Every structure is written in structure tokens, then in C-alpha cells.
Amino acid sequence: METFVAVVEAGNFTEAAQQLDISAVMVGKYVRELEERLGARLLERTTRRQRLTDAGRVFYEDAKRALEYMRIAETSVEQLRASPSGTLRISAPITFGACVIAPLAATFRQLYPLVRVELELSNRNVDLIDEGFDLAIRIGELGDADLVAKPLTMYRxxxxxxxxxxxxxxxxxxxxxxxxxxxxxxxxxxxxxxxxxxxxxxxxxxxxxxxxxxxxxxxxxxxxxxxxxxxxxxxxxxxxxxxxxxxxxxxxxSPKPHPVHIVYRHDRRPLPKLTQFVAHLLEHVPKREAS
CATH class of the missing domain: 3.40.190.10 (Periplasmic binding protein-like II)
Known part of the structure; x- marks a missing residue:
């Protein structure tokens, strides 16, 4: 699609090939494969010039918009990876979440105002994947072995x-x-x-x-x-x-204290909003020993 748009805007295969840093033969191959997939001729070519067919003209306009949307999407992801931004969904037990997590989420937003926080207070163990949470706070035994778990403190x-x-x-x-x-x-x-x-x-x-x-x-x-x-x-x-x-x-x-963990999904390249918030909690929640 990108090659076809370049051909239209450059006026010929040779100029498009130079812009894309590929051979003119490869440009022709991509255009032919595109026409075969669409089942329609997109370009009429002679030895002197080329022109768009009706199908080519329609496809060119839509393809150009699609490529622009793709570039916008890529830029959005790049921005997310550059610094904390986007929506951070957190699940935490009611009391611990209200007393500890909510204030720290507020100070985190002061540091990173592009982050939008959604904090759900509930004593149930949520499913991070199915329910779309970035991380959860768990007290006591951990049920999901496939999650990353970082010790936070003790719950007394x-x-x-x-x-x-x-x-x-x-x-x-x-x-x-x-x-x-x-x-x-x-x-x-x-x-x-x-x-x-x-x-x-x-x-x-x-x-x-x-x-x-x-x-x-x-x-x-x-x-x-x-x-x-x-x-x-x-x-x-x-x-x-x-x-x-x-x-x-x-x-x-007093009852025996229980460990508190931060849990989140495995990701080889986690977004900064998650890594920075985890670091924020680990830095500011007081460490307490089991006894």
C-alpha cells in the first residue's frame, strides 16, 4: 500500500523506488501483487507515462488515509513509551486501597499529569486480563502464578x-x-x-x-x-x-500480619505508566517486617 501511494505521488516506478530505497523491480512486484489481491487494475502504464484507473484513484485516496492513521497510531504508542501517559487501571482492597493507594495515586498524577487513574476498590481478586487492569494489590496468598508479584509491605x-x-x-x-x-x-x-x-x-x-x-x-x-x-x-x-x-x-x-504484593502481567516491554507507578509505590509505602 505504501509503495503504491509512493508510485502515484512520484509519477513513476523509478522515482518511487529511490524514495523507498528499494529496486524498481520490487516496486513493480508490489503493485502487481496489490492488483491481484484487489482483483482490479490500479495503474495504466505506457512507455511514456502512467495514469490511475478509476479503481486506482479510489484506492489511492483510501490508502493514503489508512497510512496516515497508521502513522498516528504508531506515534501514539511511541509517546506512551516515551513517558508515563494514558489510563492506568488499578484494583486494590477497599481499606488498603483507600488509605494507601489512593493518596499515592494522587501524588503520582502530580508527577505525571498525562496519566489518567482508574482505581477500583474491591476485596475480590480481579482477573487482570479479562477485566483490563494494569495492576492489582493483593493481600495474603497469591492465586495467579503467571503474574509478576513484587512484595510491598505487611498488612497488620x-x-x-x-x-x-x-x-x-x-x-x-x-x-x-x-x-x-x-x-x-x-x-x-x-x-x-x-x-x-x-x-x-x-x-x-x-x-x-x-x-x-x-x-x-x-x-x-x-x-x-x-x-x-x-x-x-x-x-x-x-x-x-x-x-x-x-x-x-x-x-x-493481634492477628498474624499478611504480605501485600503488587501484581501485574508479564510484558517484555511494559509501558512507563506501569513501571513508574510500581516504582512510586515501592519507594513510598513503608516497609514492614513480618514480626
Whole structure:
């Protein structure tokens, strides 16, 4: 197609061959193959001149537009590979995604304003290929062995309560003391038999709960208001613990932390929007040990 357009614009096979840096014989071969494929004659040639047939004139205009579209497409890909740009689709667990990934996605966009971020918060494991995600954040065991996985940090749960609540009901020292306390529980955990704490003899279930909610931040706000003891991710209550709004208790009995990974598809030439965002997360998410 490119050869045919060059022949039309150059006026003859020889000039087109020089422009394309191929032989005039090869130019003629390409034009003949094109005519055979289309089943129509495109050029009428004599020893002195050439002219387009009606079919050739129509094909020339469409071919020229098609080649221009192809050049635009190639330029777009080149721009994507030159610096981070385009849409970056991210899947992350609800709490970790809201507390950690969303703020870092915002600072990433400040660095690379040509990137458009689509962050989906969900506790389900999405299919990166079928659902079109560039990367996902996974907590715990990794299910997809064919994905690239980079360790990010550890996901910890903490038990805490407001100073006012602890002043009224006392500070629990062991899981056995929780029977005399008001425990706040997430609806999902409640359906799985309650809190799962680490005891000296192994995991211990705490089923007593006086307040349930299907949202971690809702439980956090209830705990700040003095409703009881809270078991939630450290990332959700970090600022409250630092400010003293909430106080951590039963530290040695908190559930075992789980590893957090960044996962994405194998690609020999990943786009800068992905590689730079992964680097951004690895640089700014605090590294935490398993214990």
C-alpha cells in the first residue's frame, strides 16, 4: 500500500523506488501483487507515462488515509513509551486501597499529569486480563502464578479503643479478658465466627460482639466515640494511634500480619505508566517486617 501511494505521488516506478530505497523491480512486484489481491487494475502504464484507473484513484485516496492513521497510531504508542501517559487501571482492597493507594495515586498524577487513574476498590481478586487492569494489590496468598508479584509491605491488624472507653472499662491484658468488654466487629468477620487472635496455644476466636458494621471506617468512628474495642487494619487507624485518639491494646495477641504484593502481567516491554507507578509505590509505602 505504501509503495503504491509512493508510485502515484512520484509519477513513476523509478522515482518511487529511490524514495523507498528499494529496486524498481520490487516496486513493480508490489503493485502487481496489490492488483491481484484487489482483483482490479490500479495503474495504466505506457512507455511514456502512467495514469490511475478509476479503481486506482479510489484506492489511492483510501490508502493514503489508512497510512496516515497508521502513522498516528504508531506515534501514539511511541509517546506512551516515551513517558508515563494514558489510563492506568488499578484494583486494590477497599481499606488498603483507600488509605494507601489512593493518596499515592494522587501524588503520582502530580508527577505525571498525562496519566489518567482508574482505581477500583474491591476485596475480590480481579482477573487482570479479562477485566483490563494494569495492576492489582493483593493481600495474603497469591492465586495467579503467571503474574509478576513484587512484595510491598505487611498488612497488620491492631486492637484499640478510645482513652475514654479504657478509663471506664479498663485495659484488657489477655484475650480471656474480652468477655468483660464491648467488641466491635465487621459483618464479614462476624459471619466467620468473630475475631481471630493469636494466643500462646494457637489462634483464638472471640465471638462476643455488641456492635457490627459492614464498613471498617464506620467501626473506627464508633470506637472513637467510645463504643468499644476495635480490631481493624493498622493503615486505617494509624493517624488515630499517633494522635492518641485511639490506644492500642493486646499488641502481642493481634492477628498474624499478611504480605501485600503488587501484581501485574508479564510484558517484555511494559509501558512507563506501569513501571513508574510500581516504582512510586515501592519507594513510598513503608516497609514492614513480618514480626
Amino acid at each position: 491488624m491492631v486492637i484499640c479503643a478510645s482513652p475514654g472507653y479504657l478509663a471506664q472499662y479498663g485495659c484488657p491484658e489477655t484475650p480471656q479478658d474480652l468477655s468483660a468488654h464491648h467488641c466491635l466487629s465487621h459483618t464479614v468477620w462476624n459471619s466467620r465466627s468473630g475475631w481471630k487472635l493469636e494466643d500462646g496455644d494457637g489462634p483464638r476466636l472471640v465471638t462476643e460482639s455488641v456492635f457490627t458494621c459492614n464498613d471498617g471506617n464506620g467501626l473506627r468512628m464508633a470506637a472513637i466515640a467510645g463504643a468499644g474495642l476495635l480490631l481493624q487494619p493498622e493503615v486505617l487507624v494509624a493517624h488515630d494511634l499517633a494522635s492518641g485518639t485511639l490506644v492500642q491494646v493486646l499488641k502481642t495477641y
